[in-house]
Amino acid sequence: MPRAILCVLDSFGIGGAADAEAFGDAGADTLGHIAARCAAGEGDKDGLRSGPLNVPNMDRLGLGAAGRLSTGKDVPGLDFDGEPEGLWGYAAEVSNGKDTPSGHWEIAGVPVRFDWGYFPETIPTFPEELIAKISEKAGLNGILGDKHASGTVIIAELGEEHIRTGKPIFYTSADSVIQIAAHEEHYGLEKLYELCEIAREFADPYNIGRVIARPFVGETSDTFQRTANRRDYSVLPPEPTLLDRLTEAGRTVYGVGKISDIFAHQGVARVLKGAGNDQLFDKTLEAMDQAADGDLIFANFIDFDSLYGHRRDVPGYAAALEHFDRRLPEMIARMKDGDLLILTADHGCDPTWRGTDHTREHVPVIATGPGLEGRSVGGRKTYADIGESIADHLGIAVGPNGTSFL
Ligand SMILES: O=P(O)(O)O[C@H]1O[C@H](CO)[C@@H](O)[C@H]1O
Ligand SMILES: [Mn+2]
Ligand SMILES: [Mn+2]
Numbered sequence: 001m002p003r004a005i006l007c008v009l010d011s012f013g014i015g016g017a018a019d020a021e022a023f024g025d026a027g028a029d030t031l032g033h034i035a036a037r038c039a040a041g042e043g044d045k046d047g048l049r050s051g052p053l054n055v056p057n058m059d060r061l062g063l064g065a066a067g068r069l070s071t072g073k074d075v076p077g078l079d080f081d082g083e084p085e086g087l088w089g090y091a092a093e094v095s096n097g098k099d100t101p102s103g104h105w106e107i108a109g110v111p112v113r114f115d116w117g118y119f120p121e122t123i124p125t126f127p128e129e130l131i132a133k134i135s136e137k138a139g140l141n142g143i144l145g146d147k148h149a150s151g152t153v154i155i156a157e158l159g160e161e162h163i164r165t166g167k168p169i170f171y172t173s174a175d176s177v178i179q180i181a182a183h184e185e186h187y188g189l190e191k192l193y194e195l196c197e198i199a200r201e202f203a204d205p206y207n208i209g210r211v212i213a214r215p216f217v218g219e220t221s222d223t224f225q226r227t228a229n230r231r232d233y234s235v236l237p238p239e240p241t242l243l244d245r246l247t248e249a250g251r252t253v254y255g256v257g258k259i260s261d262i263f264a265h266q267g268v269a270r271v272l273k274g275a276g277n278d279q280l281f282d283k284t285l286e287a288m289d290q291a292a293d294g295d296l297i298f299a300n301f302i303d304f305d306s307l308y309g310h311r312r313d314v315p316g317y318a319a320a321l322e323h324f325d326r327r328l329p330e331m332i333a334r335m336k337d338g339d340l341l342i343l344t345a346d347h348g349c350d351p352t353w354r355g356t357d358h359t360r361e362h363v364p365v366i367a368t369g370p371g372l373e374g375r376s377v378g379g380r381k382t383y384a385d386i387g388e389s390i391a392d393h394l395g396i397a398v399g400p401n402g403t404s405f406l
Helices: 030-039 056-061 063-071 100-107 128-138 151-165 184-206 242-248 277-290 303-309 314-334 384-394
Strands: 004-009 087-091 144-148 169-172 177-183 210-217 231-234 253-256 270-272 296-301 340-344 363-368 375-380
Touching (some): 004 100, 004 277, 004 314, 004 384, 030 063, 030 314, 056 063, 056 314, 063 087, 063 363, 063 375, 100 384, 128 184, 151 169, 151 177, 151 184, 151 210, 184 210, 184 231, 242 253, 253 277, 270 277, 277 296, 277 314, 340 384, 363 375, 375 384
Parallel strands (some): 004 296, 004 340, 087 375, 144 169, 253 270, 253 296
Antiparallel strands (some): 087 363, 169 177, 210 231, 340 363
């Protein structure tokens, strides 16, 4: 029973998805391609990192073995050759989308079998009627953007015009999102949040998963920077999730990072925020000091995705993995008898892939705990097996959409 610690390394896919082709992602492999580039000397960056991917702690638990099982290929640099010390394997996604809410909800036992609404790759991308309604209620004198874009590119392109005109920047991606970028001071953070709440209300009929506030600072195109005050406005999951079921059973769910936002603030009793993976790691350790037996700590490490995956930054992604791996022993040392730690991901975002969007991939399933014997959990047919294994571990009923691998 004691506790479960579930860490989502956001976008850390390990390739091999049988349905990748349908997403234009056949062959995408976030771990495998990062490792291959690093092994070929193409993951070096002065002052940041160099050489083959060096993640010995995750490898010893079974990451390399999981990558091999997922794709049939060795992962360069992950050459631990004994019996892995953790439970190891991979999980395939059954949800229709390769987005963050779909991935997290499926992990929590609720696959998304309906289709989200998406916006077309046209300019404008948003329906005129939708923008008109949002503009009227929020008192806007127009919007900028109105297209598919990368969030860092579009603020460089339109940030100065935004400051000059006061018009917020609206954009989307291959995900079911309306993203709104605005300057924290010139436009105002609270005003941006209010605008997003209005947009959320009008986005509902279009079946849009999330409206995301993307505040930034800086004065010129080359100095604009997004801040940690991003806020996601998600719709509610379609069925009770593992988080709701635990709450119902009187347990406390700790949400570290954006977990609470992803679940529309439902089923998360304690919210711990942090700017960047390092702080998020500290907050996870803090939650481990607080959590009682039967509780769940659910942490999302966002930098892998937003700073490196979407930015197609191989050295950055590799360095972030290496940093996480170096700190992993701290987390393991905090575990007490009966605790279960699972490392996984919500989708891929292969930094060697075309475009800047997520990639459809298997995710790693790596688990450890005091006294837990290493073994393969095989290829799981759904991410839901992760959440249902946690349900099993914490002694609540296993839900209908997954099977425990414990
Ligand atoms: O390019 P940025 O703004 O980081 O956007 C990314 O972040 C969004 C939410 O995760 C995704 O839809 C993706 O497009
Ligand atoms: Mn994600
Ligand atoms: Mn993303």
